[in-house]
Amino acid sequence: MSAFRIGFGYDVHQLKEGEEFWLGGIVIPHSKGAVGHSDADVLIHVICDALLGAANxxxxxxxxxxxxxxxxGIDSKILLKEVMALLNKEGYQIGNLDVTICLQQPKINxxxxxxxxxxxxxxxxxANKLSLKATTTERLGFVGREEGVSAYCVALIHP
Structure with a gap:
């Protein structure tokens, strides 16, 4: 088993009026929320993908x-707990995570x-192993038109 492994995650969800906006495991007050099969928490989904990818x-x-x-409709925190159990079973632990959320509105900071x-x-x-950042797309693309939210994550894991 390699000493260090790196994984990358990307996810996008449509935003729709009247939906709850789950992001990072909490509800963010906003007139729009993300749409998906689960609670559509794009931040948790990219973390899951980056961790799973790092562990192959x-x-x-x-x-x-x-x-x-x-x-x-599942709470994505449950999925993240299951991903962590898979990582632990494989003998990995998190070195660090770096996440960027792309969203025009609302302000995430x-x-x-x-x-x-x-x-x-x-x-x-x-908490210092998790870096969360937010950016807009300067009103460009689907994020800029407030049609959706996207996120990117890089994960470092090790035995």
Whole structure:
């Protein structure tokens, strides 16, 4: 087993009026929310994909299919806990995670401490191992038109 492994995650969800907006395990007050089979928490989904990729365990869709009714509306924190159990079973622990959320509105910066605290608790890691950043796309593309949210994550894991 290699000493260090790196994984990358990317996810996107459509935004729709009247939906709850789950991001980083918490509800963000906004008139729009993300749409998906689960709670559509794009931040947790990219973390799951980056961790699974780093461990060579495929992707979130392989483990939690959007065709499986048991995952309809599921809290993504449950999926993240299951991903952490898979990593632990393989003998890996998190070195660090670096996440960028792309969203025009609402502003995410005020919510980052609460998201970090929530996710660190779910993953059972120190909060300083998780970097959360947010950016807009300067009103360009689907994110800029407020049609969707996207996120990227890089994960470093080790035995």
């Amino acid at each position: 365990l495929r992707d979130i869709g392989y483990h939690f299919s959007d065709q499986d009714p048991q995952y309809k 005020p919510h980052i401490p609460a998201m970090k605290a929530c996710l660190a608790e779910v993953m059972n890691i120190e």
